[in-house]
Amino acid sequence: MIEEKILEMIHKEIDGELTDRGRSLLGDYLSHHAEAQTLHRDLKKMSHALTQVPSEEPSANLKKGIMNAIALKRYAPQPKRFAQLFFPGLKFNFKYAYVFVYGLAIGIITTTAIVNLKPGVNTSDVSGSLVINQATEQTSLIRKIDLNKSNISGTIAIKTAGALVMSEINLQSKNQVDVRLEFDPQHLAFQGLNDLQTERVQINVESNYLRLSGDLVDCILAFQRKTDSESLLHVEVLQNSGSIADEQISVGVSK
Amino acid sequence: MTERDDAALIGECLSGVLKSFEIIVERYQKQIYNLALRMVHNHDDAEDISQSVFVKAYENLASFNPRFKFFSWIYRMAINESINFVKQRKIGEELPPNVLSIERTPEDNYSELVLREQLLEALMKLDIDYRAVIILRHFEGFSYGEISYILDVPEKTVKSRLFTARQSLRDILINEGVVI
Numbered sequence: 001m002i003e004e005k006i007l008e009m010i011h012k013e014i015d016g017e018l019t020d021r022g023r024s025l026l027g028d029y030l031s032h033h034a035e036a037q038t039l040h041r042d043l044k045k046m047s048h049a050l051t052q053v054p055s056e057e058p059s060a061n062l063k064k065g066i067m068n069a070i071a072l073k074r075y076a077p078q079p080k081r082f083a084q085l086f087f088p089g090l091k092f093n094f095k096y097a098y099v100f101v102y103g104l105a106i107g108i109i110t111t112t113a114i115v116n117l118k119p120g121v122n123t124s125d126v127s128g129s130l131v132i133n134q135a136t137e138q139t140s141l142i143r144k145i146d147l148n149k150s151n152i153s154g155t156i157a158i159k160t161a162g163a164l165v166m167s168e169i170n171l172q173s174k175n176q177v178d179v180r181l182e183f184d185p186q187h188l189a190f191q192g193l194n195d196l197q198t199e200r201v202q203i204n205v206e207s208n209y210l211r212l213s214g215d216l217v218d219c220i221l222a223f224q225r226k227t228d229s230e231s232l233l234h235v236e237v238l239q240n241s242g243s244i245a246d247e248q249i250s251v252g253v254s255k
Numbered sequence: 256m257t258e259r260d261d262a263a264l265i266g267e268c269l270s271g272v273l274k275s276f277e278i279i280v281e282r283y284q285k286q287i288y289n290l291a292l293r294m295v296h297n298h299d300d301a302e303d304i305s306q307s308v309f310v311k312a313y314e315n316l317a318s319f320n321p322r323f324k325f326f327s328w329i330y331r332m333a334i335n336e337s338i339n340f341v342k343q344r345k346i347g348e349e350l351p352p353n354v355l356s357i358e359r360t361p362e363d364n365y366s367e368l369v370l371r372e373q374l375l376e377a378l379m380k381l382d383i384d385y386r387a388v389i390i391l392r393h394f395e396g397f398s399y400g401e402i403s404y405i406l407d408v409p410e411k412t413v414k415s416r417l418f419t420a421r422q423s424l425r426d427i428l429i430n431e432g433v434v435i
Contacts, residue, residue, distance in 0.1 A: 046421065
């Protein structure tokens with residue numbers, strides 16, 4: 001059985017925290033105690049082996065993945081509370097909560113009184129069908145750019161659905177291609193994009209433009225119209241600083 | 256050109272220069288990745304953890320206290336992220352042996368190499384809090400004080416955890432018939 005004090009000294013010695021005097025005392029002890037000597041030797045060898053484990057290189061795409069994730073987060077819109085989707089200017093205030101609770105209580109009491117006064121309804125006498133009117137936003141194509149030149153092939157389609165503007169990009173190239181979308185932040189807000197092969201694309205998001213660079217750009221970018229005014233989306237495709245496509249596309253609300 | 260220090264880069268990041276954060280990522284990605292790798296023993300998971308750590312660091316840069324070293328702060332995030340990951344997935348029980356193999360260098364002696372691999376496997380059998388102190392002390396070379404800041408526990412706790420961790424690691428090796 002090794003004394004607690006000696007165990008502590010062994011660990012301190014391994015960590016280089018033992019004084020010269022402590023080291024000499026430990027040396028004396030170890031020379032007379034085989035069990036402590038074995039423990040000391042094992043722990044020392046183990047600690048040495050741990051420090052010798054070589055560090056490994058992360059994949060070359062790690063930095064790109066981090067920077068892309070940050071770029072997207074920088075301009076991602078803050079999630080809205082459920083009520084704010086219907087009343088954008090709504091801010092929670094406790095005094096309204098009291099008014100709401102009183103109103104709700106009065107409503108429950110009144111409804112209960114009315115229901116109790118009404119004659120009972122036999123559900124077997126009720127017939128007919130219930131129709132739920134599902135109003136869906138129609139997606140309409142505004143502009144499709146077909147590219148098949150300078151080693152680049154694919155399409156860029158700009159579509160709208162209500163207040164949403166979508167840019168479906170599918171481009172392949174042997175070399176790096178840059179897709180730049182410039183917009184007026186007064187009228188359009190970048191909302192996000194679907195799954196993108198981040199190891200093949202570098203994303204750069206600023207308040208008024210977005211740039212995707214890579215040899216395979218395959219994603220859908222979503223923008224939200226902030227106003228009803230007409231707005232322009234400037235789509236540019238570049239390779240080796242040369243322009244492959246350059247168009248100003250109106251994404252205003254169709255009358 | 257002198258290398259800009261972390262504080263200057265953080266100042267630039269806070270004023271909106273994203274490029275400065277890229278320098279920080281380049282500077283620390285290898286250390287953070289290796290810390291996560293030793294904690295979770297899987298390359299893909301270590302990359303996911305590293306990405307999450309840097310994104311969180313960027314989002315919380317304004318709360319960084321310049322009294323502390325940036326690398327200790329980001330290590331603190333990395334260790335917490337790794338611990339949470341392990342606790343959620345209970346990865347220690349699920350991993351098959353030899354998920355990772357250590358690259359061999361010409362000066363390696365065979366028995367040392369085998370011991371290192373056995374040690375890494377034994378490390379995964381240690382309780383996550385003990386694994387963390389071993390990694391911070393022996394792989395990263397942090398002092399008791401720095402480990403105390405990173406793990407947010409008193410220095411006394413660091414010492415006792417480290418002592419217990421080393422002895423537990425030795426016991427695991429002995430129980431598995433490893434000759435140290």
